[in-house]
Amino acid sequence: MTARERLRDYHAKRDFGRTGEPRGRGAAVGDEPRFVVQIHDASTLHFDFRLQVGDVLKSWSVPxxxxxxxxxxxxAVPTEDHPLEYEEYEGVIPAGEYGGGTVIVWDHGTFEPLSHDRKGRPVDFAESLDHGHATFRLHGEKLRGEYALTRFRTGKDESWLLVKGSADHARRQGTPDPRRARSVHSGRTLAQVAGNS
Structure with missing residues (x-):
């Protein structure tokens, strides 16, 4: 399946004449897969967690x-695949558009796939996600260490859990207040990005 086919749902939900979100024209795929975590103040305030799988960003909404x-x-509730260029996206999606609201880049970096089979052999990362369990190590500015995504419900209400690995030294703290959090790109808060739109 091509990136264009994987992005069909993404394109169908957006009017690119109104939104400044990237169309997905084919960003270069680097040596190490990328991840991004965005704070999205839409109908509900949430985080979007995205992992590069091939030429798209697999995406989950993490309330x-x-x-x-x-x-x-x-x-972690799966959403449509996003283009690789979305890793850089920060701005205001107009009211009335899908996902209307303000977006900032809370964290980004690279990740190492760690999934393996029962014999300890590495498993293709896309395949591990298809099977419903993937482990990976994040190398971000804020998030570091081993994490796992595990699917616990399939079908219309597909749901996953995102959990930090216990082998790492844990920061015994939750996620900071998203309304006060600052972008790793611009240093701005949600309110500051919304005010400059």
Whole structure:
């Protein structure tokens, strides 16, 4: 399947004449896969967690955001694949558009796929996600260490859990207040980005 086919849902939900979101014209794929966590103040305030898988960003909405504490199991609801260029996106999606609201880049960086089979052999990352469990190590400005995504419900209400690995030294704290959080790109808060639109 091509990136264009994987982005069909993304394109169908957006009017690019109104929104400044990237169309997805084919960003270069680097040596190390990328991740981004965005704070999105839409109909509900939430975090969007995105992992590069091939030429798209697989995406989940995480209402409470990722945690550095292995005791926190965070709900992660899958959304449509996004283009690689979305890693850089920060701005205001106009009211009335899908996802209307303000977006900032809370964290970004690279990640290492860590998934393996029962014999300890590496498993393709896309395949591990298809099977419903993927482990990876994040190398971000704020998030570091091992995490896992595990699907616990399939079908129309597909749901996953995002959990920090217990082997790492845990930061015994949750995610900061998203309204006060600052972008790793611009240093601005949600209110500051919204005010400059």
């Amino acid at each position: 409470k955001g990722p945690s550095g504490d292995p005791r926190d199991k965070r709900l």
